[in-house]
Amino acid sequence: MPSRPRTDSPHRHEGPAGPARLDRDEARRVWGQNFFRSAGSARRFARQLTGAESAGNDSVTVEVGPGAGRITKELVRDGHPIVAVEVDPHWADRLAELELPNLTVVNDDFTTWPLPDGPLRFIGNLPFGTGTRMLRRCLALGPDRCREGVFLLQKQYTRKRTGAYGGNLFNAQWEPWYTFRRGLGFPRQEFAPVPGSDTETLLVRSRPRPLAPWSRHAAYQRFVEDVFNTSRLTIGEAARALDRRAGPGWLRGARVPPGLRVKDITAEQWADLFHACTPPPARRISPQRRR
Numbered sequence: 541m542p543s544r545p546r547t548d549s550p551h552r553h554e555g556p557a558g559p560a561r562l563d564r565d566e567a568r569r570v571w572g573q574n575f576f577r578s579a580g581s582a583r584r585f586a587r588q589l590t591g592a593e594s595a596g597n598d599s600v601t602v603e604v605g606p607g608a609g610r611i612t613k614e615l616v617r618d619g620h621p622i623v624a625v626e627v628d629p630h631w632a633d634r635l636a637e638l639e640l641p642n643l644t645v646v647n648d649d650f651t652t653w654p655l656p657d658g659p660l661r662f663i664g665n666l667p668f669g670t671g672t673r674m675l676r677r678c679l680a681l682g683p684d685r686c687r688e689g690v691f692l693l694q695k696q697y698t699r700k701r702t703g704a705y706g707g708n709l710f711n712a713q714w715e716p717w718y719t720f721r722r723g724l725g726f727p728r729q730e731f732a733p734v735p736g737s738d739t740e741t742l743l744v745r746s747r748p749r750p751l752a753p754w755s756r757h758a759a760y761q762r763f764v765e766d767v768f769n770t771s772r773l774t775i776g777e778a779a780r781a782l783d784r785r786a787g788p789g790w791l792r793g794a795r796v797p798p799g800l801r802v803k804d805i806t807a808e809q810w811a812d813l814f815h816a817c818t819p820p821p822a823r824r825i826s827p828q829r830r831r
């Protein structure tokens with residue numbers, strides 16, 4: 541990782557979603573540019589990222605959408621290498637010109653930019669429009685690579701991700717590998733221009749002991765989706781809808797009461813249901829051992 545700051549433009553995309561130059565008003569709208577007004581608030585936000593030691597010393601920190609660099613300036617203070625990925629060439633250039641130590645500025649779209657190898661920590665005041673897509677991209681790396689995420693998002697969205705309205709498909713699909721907690725909130729007046737809603741930090745951590753193997757995450761997520769897609773209130777009804785004969789059997793195997801509402805199933809119960817419903821593929825016995 542070069543220590544000199546630079547603007548790196550490995551890709552140029554067509555259209556407004558890529559790092560084309562837009563006029564300032566359009567850029568603010570298209571790329572959700574609501575910047576922290578004060579260094580103090582940016583500092584409080586940045587300090588929610590834990591020390592490198594708990595995320596693994598070998599991890600690289602990626603800042604998503606640094607804009608004018610208020611958060612970036614706080615992050616470079618701990619001397620850890622930072623890669624800041626900014627879609628807007630105007631702000632990527634301005635940030636590179638500051639020549640901050642240990643900073644690499646990349647002018648690219650975070651949703652398609654090829655991520656560095658190895659374990660990563662993510663931080664960003666995410667644009668409202670594409671924040672969910674960015675979050676998914678980080679989670680999809682798996683818990684060995686995505687060690688931590690500190691994301692500023694719309695307050696309602698963070699509340700949803702942290703269980704304020706009960707369980708939901710998104711959380712059930714990711715919670716075997718990650719925990720989601722609420723961090724600091726920042727009212728809309730803390731940003732310029734003022735956005736339409738208040739914000740709150742979503743703190744994501746990879747679980748040191750996942751509830752299911754990451755190698756089976758696709759099957760796990762399909763299973764959870766199938767249950768939600770039945771649109772039944774309780775797991776017992778959902779199980780019967782999915783498989784009339786096997787349903788009650790796997791509920792008993794997972795020791796989950798049939799009357800439990802799907803939205804009240806805990807991360808641990810989802811994992812037990814999955815393991816009871818879809819046991820790992822049987823190990824092949826070689827012809828020699830069969831004899």
Ligand SMILES: C[S@@+](CC[C@H](N)C(=O)[O-])C[C@H]1O[C@@H](n2cnc3c(N)ncnc32)[C@H](O)[C@@H]1O
Pocket residue numbers: 571572573574575576604605606607608609610611625626627628631648649650651664665666667668670
């Ligand atoms: C809410 S602003 C935050 C700016 C700055 N970090 C702050 O807090 O003051 C979101 C930033 O993400 C950038 N951005 C939007 N879409 C992006 C994308 N797809 N890839 C990388 N950066 C993006 C915007 O240009 C903007 O700088």
